[in-house]
Amino acid sequence: xxxxxxxxxxxxxxxxxxxxxxxxxxxxxxxxxxxxxxxxxxxxxxxxxxxxxxxxxxxxxxxxxxxxxxxxxxxxxxxxxxxxxxxxxxxxxxxxxxxxxxxxxxxxxxxxxxxxxxxxxxxxxxxxxxxxxxxxxxxxxxxxxxxxxxxxxxxxxxxxxxxxxxxxxxxxxxxxxxxxxxxxxxxxxxxxxxxxxxxxxxxxxxxxxxxxxxxxxxxxxxxxxxxxxxxxxxxxxxxxxxxxxxxxxxxxxxxxxxxxxxxxxxxxxxxxxxxxxxxxxxxxxxxxxxxxxxxxxxxxxxxxxxxxxxxxxxxxxxx
Numbered sequence: 001x002x003x004x005x006x007x008x009x010x011x012x013x014x015x016x017x018x019x020x021x022x023x024x025x026x027x028x029x030x031x032x033x034x035x036x037x038x039x040x041x042x043x044x045x046x047x048x049x050x051x052x053x054x055x056x057x058x059x060x061x062x063x064x065x066x067x068x069x070x071x072x073x074x075x076x077x078x079x080x081x082x083x084x085x086x087x088x089x090x091x092x093x094x095x096x097x098x099x100x101x102x103x104x105x106x107x108x109x110x111x112x113x114x115x116x117x118x119x120x121x122x123x124x125x126x127x128x129x130x131x132x133x134x135x136x137x138x139x140x141x142x143x144x145x146x147x148x149x150x151x152x153x154x155x156x157x158x159x160x161x162x163x164x165x166x167x168x169x170x171x172x173x174x175x176x177x178x179x180x181x182x183x184x185x186x187x188x189x190x191x192x193x194x195x196x197x198x199x200x201x202x203x204x205x206x207x208x209x210x211x212x213x214x215x216x217x218x219x220x221x222x223x224x225x226x227x228x229x230x231x232x233x234x235x236x237x238x239x240x241x242x243x244x245x246x247x248x249x250x251x252x253x254x255x256x257x258x259x260x261x262x263x264x265x266x267x268x269x270x271x272x273x274x275x276x277x278x279x280x281x282x283x284x285x286x287x288x289x290x291x292x293x294x295x296x297x298x299x300x301x302x303x304x305x306x307x308x309x310x311x312x313x314x315x316x317x318x319x
Contacts, residue, residue: 064105079196200264
């Protein structure tokens with residue numbers, strides 16, 4: 001059983017709670033109507049573990065930064081403004097002396113996102129893992145969610161999509177890893193707020209599971225995507241390897257994938273330019289299910305299996 005199958009089983013087992021606006025266990029954040037006439041409450045949690053989400057020899061500051069930014073990126077994907085984070089650490093013996101540096105990294109990521117550490121919990125464990133609960137709010141009329149795209153909507157992303165995977169290749173090839181470039185990726189809070197405010201955005205999600213898997217996760221029923229490989233923003237290209245693979249396997253970066261109506265293109269480009277934010281159009285939404293990528297070798301139908309999925313079988317990305 002993998003992560004997706006397990007979540008599907010939970011959806012069948014439990015009833016959707018009252019006040020939950022987002023898809024039941026299917027959006028980046030739980031979007032909750034708590035009776036505030038203007039805002040929804042946003043809640044999310046992300047857990048990262050050594051050897052699964054980052055290598056054991058990664059600098060503790062970069063580990064802390066990465067884990068906090070992963071969680072905060074879910075708030076960004078909903079167009080929200082973060083209120084604060086709660087941090088729960090399970091600490092192995094190897095990490096005890098590095099905890100201060102880990103929390104310094106968390107603090108930096110949180111401050112970069114314009115928010116604060118509210119509290120948390122610390123426990124001992126056989127392996128180090130870090131869970132970050134992010135709390136935020138968003139105007140009801142501005143909230144962004146997954147799987148709301150329509151046919152002929154434009155598909156775009158923020159920033160380069162291969163920083164994590166380039167670091168992974170360095171690790172696999174026993175080359176000195178550029179951990180700062182790989183792991184110190186700020187949560188795209190400002191980009192999410194711009195998208196929420198500008199109008200015409202039909203869906204939004206973050207990308208840490210890789211481009212292809214995220215496209216599938218963001219697909220409305222019966223619809224799909226046509227992606228132009230040459231337009232995918234890649235920082236470290238590889239001869240003979242398609243850009244969509246460099247952006248998808250084994251995982252992804254802390255960026256946003258979003259769709260919007262064609263009539264909003266100029267307004268979105270202007271808003272991003274004014275704030276010096278990165279925007280790259282990569283394709284369109286189609287009326288054919290699945291993901292197709294236009295490459296120099298021709299049009300490819302791409303499998304949903306390209307990307308990161310927890311499999312509950314002692315799988316470790318970093319061995």
